[in-house]
Amino acid sequence: MRNRGGSRHLGLLATVGLVVFAAAAAAQEPKPADKPPPAKPVQAQPAPPQTLDQLLDALSKMDPKQLNEHLAKLEAAHKKLNDEAAALRNQLKSKEAQAAAVKRRIDMLKILLRPAGDAGKPAPKTAAAPVKSKPSPEPAPQKMAEAKAAAPAMAAKTPKPAPMTTPPEAKEPSVQLVNYEQHVKPILIENCVTCHNPDKARGGLIVDSFGTLMEGGSSGEVLSAGDPDGSRLWLLLNHEEKPHMPWKQPKLADAQLKVIRTWIEQGVLADADSKPQKVARAGMAPVDAVPSPRVASGGAPLPVTAPKQLAAPTARPTAAVALAASPVAPLLAVCGTRQIVLYHAETRAIVAVLPYPEGTVRRLQFTADGLWLLAAGGTAGKQGIVVIFDVASGQRVAELEKQYDAIPAAAIDPYRELVAAGGSNRVVRVHDLLTGEVAYEIRKHNDWITAVAFSPDATLLATADRSGGLFVWEAETGREVHELRGHAGAVHDLAFRPGSDALASAGEDRSVRLWNMDNGKQIKRFNAHGGATLAVDFAPDARLTTGGADGVVKLWNPDGGGLRTFEPLGDWVYVARFLERGKLVMAGNWAGQVHIFEAETGRRVWQLDTNPHPDAQVALGD
Amino acid sequence: MNQRTNRATRTHLALLCLACIPCRVAADDKPAGTLRTLNAHPTVVRLSASNDVQRVVVVVTEESGLTRDVTDLAGFAFSPEGIVEHVGGGLLVPRQAGAAVLTIAHDGLRAEVKIVAANTERSISFRNDVEPVLMKAGCNSGACHGNARGQEGFRLSLFGFDPQMDYINLTRQASGRRLNVAEPDSSLMFLKATAQVGHGGGERFTKDNPLFAVVDRWVRAGLPNDPPDVPTLTGLSILPRACVLASGGATQQTVVRATYSDGTERDVSALALFSTLNEASAVIDSNGRVTAKDPGEAFVMARFGTFAVVAQIVVVADQPFEWPQNVRPFNYIDEAVHAKLRKMRVRPSAVASDEVFLRRAYLDILGLLPTPAETEHFLRDAAAGKRARLIDELLQRPEFPEVWAMKWGEMLRIESSKLGVKGVELYSSWIRDAIFRDVPLDRIVRDLLTAEGGSFHNPPANFFLVETSPTTMAENVAQVFMGVRVQCAQCHNHPFERWTQDDYYSFAAFFAQIGRKRSEDPRETIVYNSGGGEVKHLRTGQNARPKFLGGEVPDIPGGQDRRKVFADWLTARDNPWFAQCFVNRVWAHFFGRGIVDPPDDVRVSNPPSHPELLERLGQKLVESGYDIRALVRDICNSRTYQLSTRVNETNARDTRNLSHATIRRLSAEQLLDAICAVTQVREKFAGLPLGARAMQVADAKTGSYFLGTFGRPPRQTACTCERRDEPTLSQALHLINGPTVWEKIKSPNGRLERLLEAGSQPDVIVNELYLAALARGPTAAERAAAATHIAASKDARTGLQDLFWAVLNSHEFVFNH
Numbered sequence A: 001m002r003n004r005g006g007s008r009h010l011g012l013l014a015t016v017g018l019v020v021f022a023a024a025a026a027a028q029e030p031k032p033a034d035k036p037p038p039a040k041p042v043q044a045q046p047a048p049p050q051t052l053d054q055l056l057d058a059l060s061k062m063d064p065k066q067l068n069e070h071l072a073k074l075e076a077a078h079k080k081l082n083d084e085a086a087a088l089r090n091q092l093k094s095k096e097a098q099a100a101a102v103k104r105r106i107d108m109l110k111i112l113l114r115p116a117g118d119a120g121k122p123a124p125k126t127a128a129a130p131v132k133s134k135p136s137p138e139p140a141p142q143k144m145a146e147a148k149a150a151a152p153a154m155a156a157k158t159p160k161p162a163p164m165t166t167p168p169e170a171k172e173p174s175v176q177l178v179n180y181e182q183h184v185k186p187i188l189i190e191n192c193v194t195c196h197n198p199d200k201a202r203g204g205l206i207v208d209s210f211g212t213l214m215e216g217g218s219s220g221e222v223l224s225a226g227d228p229d230g231s232r233l234w235l236l237l238n239h240e241e242k243p244h245m246p247w248k249q250p251k252l253a254d255a256q257l258k259v260i261r262t263w264i265e266q267g268v269l270a271d272a273d274s275k276p277q278k279v280a281r282a283g284m285a286p287v288d289a290v291p292s293p294r295v296a297s298g299g300a301p302l303p304v305t306a307p308k309q310l311a312a313p314t315a316r317p318t319a320a321v322a323l324a325a326s327p328v329a330p331l332l333a334v335c336g337t338r339q340i341v342l343y344h345a346e347t348r349a350i351v352a353v354l355p356y357p358e359g360t361v362r363r364l365q366f367t368a369d370g371l372w373l374l375a376a377g378g379t380a381g382k383q384g385i386v387v388i389f390d391v392a393s394g395q396r397v398a399e400l401e402k403q404y405d406a407i408p409a410a411a412i413d414p415y416r417e418l419v420a421a422g423g424s425n426r427v428v429r430v431h432d433l434l435t436g437e438v439a440y441e442i443r444k445h446n447d448w449i450t451a452v453a454f455s456p457d458a459t460l461l462a463t464a465d466r467s468g469g470l471f472v473w474e475a476e477t478g479r480e481v482h483e484l485r486g487h488a489g490a491v492h493d494l495a496f497r498p499g500s501d502a503l504a505s506a507g508e509d510r511s512v513r514l515w516n517m518d519n520g521k522q523i524k525r526f527n528a529h530g531g532a533t534l535a536v537d538f539a540p541d542a543r544l545t546t547g548g549a550d551g552v553v554k555l556w557n558p559d560g561g562g563l564r565t566f567e568p569l570g571d572w573v574y575v576a577r578f579l580e581r582g583k584l585v586m587a588g589n590w591a592g593q594v595h596i597f598e599a600e601t602g603r604r605v606w607q608l609d610t611n612p613h614p615d616a617q618v619a620l621g622d
Numbered sequence B: 001m002n003q004r005t006n007r008a009t010r011t012h013l014a015l016l017c018l019a020c021i022p023c024r025v026a027a028d029d030k031p032a033g034t035l036r037t038l039n040a041h042p043t044v045v046r047l048s049a050s051n052d053v054q055r056v057v058v059v060v061t062e063e064s065g066l067t068r069d070v071t072d073l074a075g076f077a078f079s080p081e082g083i084v085e086h087v088g089g090g091l092l093v094p095r096q097a098g099a100a101v102l103t104i105a106h107d108g109l110r111a112e113v114k115i116v117a118a119n120t121e122r123s124i125s126f127r128n129d130v131e132p133v134l135m136k137a138g139c140n141s142g143a144c145h146g147n148a149r150g151q152e153g154f155r156l157s158l159f160g161f162d163p164q165m166d167y168i169n170l171t172r173q174a175s176g177r178r179l180n181v182a183e184p185d186s187s188l189m190f191l192k193a194t195a196q197v198g199h200g201g202g203e204r205f206t207k208d209n210p211l212f213a214v215v216d217r218w219v220r221a222g223l224p225n226d227p228p229d230v231p232t233l234t235g236l237s238i239l240p241r242a243c244v245l246a247s248g249g250a251t252q253q254t255v256v257r258a259t260y261s262d263g264t265e266r267d268v269s270a271l272a273l274f275s276t277l278n279e280a281s282a283v284i285d286s287n288g289r290v291t292a293k294d295p296g297e298a299f300v301m302a303r304f305g306t307f308a309v310v311a312q313i314v315v316v317a318d319q320p321f322e323w324p325q326n327v328r329p330f331n332y333i334d335e336a337v338h339a340k341l342r343k344m345r346v347r348p349s350a351v352a353s354d355e356v357f358l359r360r361a362y363l364d365i366l367g368l369l370p371t372p373a374e375t376e377h378f379l380r381d382a383a384a385g386k387r388a389r390l391i392d393e394l395l396q397r398p399e400f401p402e403v404w405a406m407k408w409g410e411m412l413r414i415e416s417s418k419l420g421v422k423g424v425e426l427y428s429s430w431i432r433d434a435i436f437r438d439v440p441l442d443r444i445v446r447d448l449l450t451a452e453g454g455s456f457h458n459p460p461a462n463f464f465l466v467e468t469s470p471t472t473m474a475e476n477v478a479q480v481f482m483g484v485r486v487q488c489a490q491c492h493n494h495p496f497e498r499w500t501q502d503d504y505y506s507f508a509a510f511f512a513q514i515g516r517k518r519s520e521d522p523r524e525t526i527v528y529n530s531g532g533g534e535v536k537h538l539r540t541g542q543n544a545r546p547k548f549l550g551g552e553v554p555d556i557p558g559g560q561d562r563r564k565v566f567a568d569w570l571t572a573r574d575n576p577w578f579a580q581c582f583v584n585r586v587w588a589h590f591f592g593r594g595i596v597d598p599p600d601d602v603r604v605s606n607p608p609s610h611p612e613l614l615e616r617l618g619q620k621l622v623e624s625g626y627d628i629r630a631l632v633r634d635i636c637n638s639r640t641y642q643l644s645t646r647v648n649e650t651n652a653r654d655t656r657n658l659s660h661a662t663i664r665r666l667s668a669e670q671l672l673d674a675i676c677a678v679t680q681v682r683e684k685f686a687g688l689p690l691g692a693r694a695m696q697v698a699d700a701k702t703g704s705y706f707l708g709t710f711g712r713p714p715r716q717t718a719c720t721c722e723r724r725d726e727p728t729l730s731q732a733l734h735l736i737n738g739p740t741v742w743e744k745i746k747s748p749n750g751r752l753e754r755l756l757e758a759g760s761q762p763d764v765i766v767n768e769l770y771l772a773a774l775a776r777g778p779t780a781a782e783r784a785a786a787a788t789h790i791a792a793s794k795d796a797r798t799g800l801q802d803l804f805w806a807v808l809n810s811h812e813f814v815f816n817h
Helices: A002-028 A049-061 A064-113 A140-155 A180-191 A209-217 A232-237 A254-264 A612-620 B002-029 B126-138 B163-171 B189-194 B210-220 B332-344 B354-366 B374-379 B388-395 B398-409 B416-436 B439-447 B459-466 B471-481 B501-511 B562-570 B576-589 B609-621 B628-637 B669-678 B704-707 B729-737 B739-746 B751-757 B761-774 B779-791 B795-809
Strands: A323-325 A332-333 A337-344 A350-366 A372-379 A385-391 A396-403 A408-413 A418-422 A428-432 A437-442 A449-456 A460-465 A470-474 A480-483 A491-496 A502-507 A513-516 A520-528 A533-538 A543-549 A553-556 A560-563 A572-579 A585-591 A593-598 A605-609 B037-042 B043-046 B057-061 B067-069 B075-079 B084-087 B091-094 B098-106 B109-117 B232-239 B242-244 B252-255 B254-259 B264-269 B273-276 B281-285 B289-292 B296-304 B307-316 B514-518 B525-529
Touching: A002 A396, A064 A323, A064 B210, A180 A209, A180 A254, A180 B281, A232 A254, A323 A572, A323 A585, A323 B273, A332 A350, A332 A372, A332 A585, A337 A372, A350 A385, A350 A408, A372 A396, A372 A408, A396 A418, A396 A428, A408 A460, A418 A449, A418 A460, A428 A460, A460 A491, A460 A502, A502 A533, A513 A533, A543 A585, A553 A585, A553 B057, B037 B098, B037 B109, B043 B091, B057 B098, B057 B252, B067 B242, B067 B252, B126 B163, B126 B296, B189 B210, B232 B307, B242 B252, B252 B471, B254 B296, B254 B388, B281 B296, B289 B307, B289 B761, B296 B332, B296 B779, B307 B332, B332 B514, B332 B609, B332 B628, B354 B374, B354 B388, B354 B398, B354 B628, B374 B761, B398 B416, B398 B576, B439 B459, B439 B562, B439 B576, B459 B514, B459 B525, B471 B501, B501 B562, B576 B609, B576 B628, B609 B628, B669 B704, B669 B739, B669 B751, B669 B761, B669 B795, B704 B729, B729 B739, B739 B795, B751 B761, B751 B795, B761 B779, B761 B795, B779 B795
Parallel strands: A408 A449, A491 A533, A533 A572, B043 B109, B242 B307
Antiparallel strands: A323 A332, A332 A337, A337 A350, A350 A372, A372 A385, A385 A396, A408 A418, A418 A428, A428 A437, A449 A460, A460 A470, A470 A480, A491 A502, A502 A513, A513 A520, A533 A543, A543 A553, A543 A572, A553 A560, A572 A585, A585 A593, A593 A605, B037 B057, B057 B067, B075 B098, B084 B091, B098 B109, B232 B254, B252 B289, B254 B264, B273 B296, B281 B289, B296 B307, B514 B525
8 A cells, every 4th residue: 555655656756857857958958949940850858867867866865754745745736736727727618608698799789780781791701811802703793693583583482572563674772682681580490490599509500690690600600601502501401511400300491492592692691771792702812823943944844765655555444543734844644554644735745655564543743843753553452652753754763652552642742852642551651752761650540541732832741531531731740730620521632722821622522622721720612513522623823623423524713613614524533633834624534534625715625545546646746 | 072972973863763663664554644744944945145044954753742853864955956055054055046945855754945045145234244243242241341331441232222322332433443444354353352362351253253254244344334224123033943852962953033124034043142041951052052951841042133032942851751541630721731741751749638738728728727627627528529619618718809919919019108008008908899899800900000089089099109200100010910021121122022122111101191199188199190291212312102012002192091091902801911910920829930930020031831821821811701719719620739749750850840739938927827826826916906817917017027037028119029938047046936936835825725724635735736737637656756745744734835836847837838
């Protein structure tokens, strides 16, 4: 008994001693700001064994009785501090609750006291990264036209006179817009208020007042004015996202859903006096093109001495799952069976054929300077490898990450220093190309790694898995920066926004989500496709392109507004990438076809496949 | 392996020699009319495509009833030649389009097969070719990728109920890594299935397996999906449907044929999944070849797509067998039972003694033991036909309907936690009264299924208060009134039955429009036809349209009570389920197992032991106007019911052919009532007067340690499996040490004390105790042992108490035999 008590005391004392020592050691070190960040991951604090010895030595010299008294004092102090901390925590909690209640009341008052002219101002403010004050690319009149189109359906439901009785020359304001008080609130009261009332407030959401509804629930805002597909309320009610609402009850009637959708599209107006606002879409503005870090001066890199010998064509083309465009040269890389074919984007000639005897390529990426090409893949279930090719010579610069399964996810950083790769082993391994060693491993994923990407400024690494796991790490050290929660099901593709301030992720749940890299919050989500969204890419001006299981490729403006749907490819689109600095979009499907579209006109300008015939090459010439 | 083959061949040859000699003679003497026959299966072959193959099996049926597979011995001749070629083993391959006649000759016997062959090639189909491979190789079983969560991220629908999802997951998911059209040989599925790379499921097939060829052909064709009008499977059959094999190694090849919606047929033996339902008697390999083992009856099952079919394999000892002269049927039940026994070459046991019959009849018909006076009266009766008279007497006693009221209570799940005390009282009185008054069974069921109004004013309305969800309601109705378990089909097609998810939800739709509201009395609920409400199909999300289980889609005008439409169908005279289901339940009560067993699990893979008998009994029940007494009278008057439990050398291992009576433990209620009757000490149940019998307890919630321990069902589900009859330690301890037996033996009002008080002599008391508990007097040896024990005891009372205790703990008392 005594013995056990004694050792416990000793342990406590040792801990206290160590902490004291660590604090002293930290004080002696220069402040972090004084020093450039270390090049390698920081080692753990060196353990001070000699100090422990000294401590034990000192302890052994002390009078046991004195020691025990001292310990008792320390323990008492420790307990007291703990108690105080607990009390403070409790206080804090109740204060927070009070503050929330007060805030809610103030918001309600604000709405009640609001001057009539101000009524329709949408409440939400997004936590977006700095948004440039460019005008919205979507012209307002078009929005108005949509609103008008939706209005007649509504008019029949309102007590106001039917449109027929309205003189045709009536002025614009006579169009009845959907608003919260008259149209939406009754629906919410009927279907939702049992749970989402001020007393119960399930999920932190209260729907019986405009203010509280706009405030959102515990997982954030539920409405995005003008953007139903980015509004959680709509997605849950329309059973596009889970939990489906109303909870364990049938979906709302189509007419009711239409009211809610129209209301959001028209800018979530509070009441009949609210004026339709120009919809301020949550989201992102275009960015100026970011210059590539190390563009080789004196011409863009193109293959010079690389081989051009095509392998014999296979009976059928392999699925076009990997495509890449050189950021600096008119060059595109297309996956094939046991080879990668490089085409000149302007002459359309095959300019190099890089052998990949390990199997099928599943991921291609040019470095930012266009000098190297990364290819990852292999033979499913058998072998996998990441190869770095020198574009000019076609030589293999490096072979990394040899595994026993094909590697679906790999990326190289813009400075050509780090390569990250992962797959069915559920581990992301980051290789340092300068030392040839493994810099670090990420073992936080619980399922197969599906996508990895480095930010254009090389500071961040994003990694995703088959169960919706999505993380952002400090590229150099592997320290966790953000965990991005939201995707239900696999994340299929990742792309950083030029400027590195946001990340786009595409998932099995059909959604494309934009994440703020400053705070890890979701800025925006939209359902891009009728099935899983399998591919996403950014243009230098931050427009997006996506491809999906519905066989369609789409073009989006930087805030997720749809710009164009290209001619369908007829089968699952696994990859969609910008080409020629955003002028062209290329996409590949399961049947092995690669279609290249002009972004501006939507015209298909070129079609090729993953199984080029050697004779066809002669015909094209080089 | 080799040895076994040799032995099999030897047996075969030996049989052949034995069989030939008398046959030749017979053929010479009377060329026509011989009992020996040759049959080819199938008799009409339609080779619907040039890449089809059809196997024909040739079977000889001997005079003894034994069958032999002579496919390899028979001669095949085509007329005209050149249309079809026989490539050995009975396999026919089309060579050109046309019709031909195949004449098969063997040992002086002949059989003909008509053949029609086509010369168009059948293109590969995912649903009709590849899905069956996934099933045959076990890929989509519940333990593997058919699991609801898949396996290692790869999911297939369980037994292929969702081909569209399977197609997508195989070809498109995971960037199409699973099948490689550019390099088919490096397809992951091949590497995994042939175990060239690590696979959790191990090797499923080798590269030379026809299954591999099917998938390979599909990959090389570019993984085409099926057009919307791809033929769907409409039927399945297995041939021969029945055979009688010699035990110890005789074999029989089976053929499985599928029919499709476009009218084509196909031999799918190579793709069907085979299993045996009785491994001890017959096994079947993955090619459909049956090998006989020990004598007995086995069913072999073939599954393909959503269909399952069985063939009956009777395995008999290949020895001379003679039916005992003195065994004659008492009634039509025995005729059917004896026919099966002859086929099985099993002799039934002798008829049981009067004592055994008396006790059995009392327990089964009334749930009671005969009193000593009743026993003595019956045993003294020397007139002919006394058993039939006894049966008639017992059927008129009031205890008879009580047995069936209790059974109904279990089927309808009458207990107070759902229905309330008053609901239980009214509901159980209603059902008891109906049976007392001989209300025909179909009326009772109609009244239940269409009940409307307050649950107090119209007690059958309680039927709709036990369960409220349409799907659970449908499950219970199917199980209780049709003997069919459809629960599996809620989430996926039933793996061993034809019930699909579509059937499940369409059936549940009959119960979608039942309204329930509070009455003025808050304890009462009013049931009404709400005229609205639908059941949504789980997979498609569409409203399901009412469709009879295994029947057609009725035309029901909106607002009409769907329950009435269903009740009309269920209780119609020609309904295939209803009468047989009920007959089978009654049968199970008297024999301890149903003709289909368990009686509420009718399915292809659980075939009846006597299908013709079940059909006959069902017909009789309908003809008698659903008279349960007439049914019980027939059963109890049969020789089969009156058999002894003592076995002979041919029927010792028989459990399903009714060749001897089975020993059954008394049910919880029977046992408690028996102990009370023998000791003459009454039991008190909550809410019932002192002396009420356990059989009369209406509410399953009425507490009784004894009844709970001995397996009284809690009535939480409609399953017959709720009543438990397996022995437990607490049962044994309760009888040995528990208060129920010992307190009642010692009770001052009990039988023993009263006899002692009346000054009866110990040997008289011993006699009465035996009569009361065992329905027989003690044997001379028992008398002597009892006298010795009583003499050695402190006093006669102690000795008799010990003896009484021993009798009540004897197997003879606790079991119905």
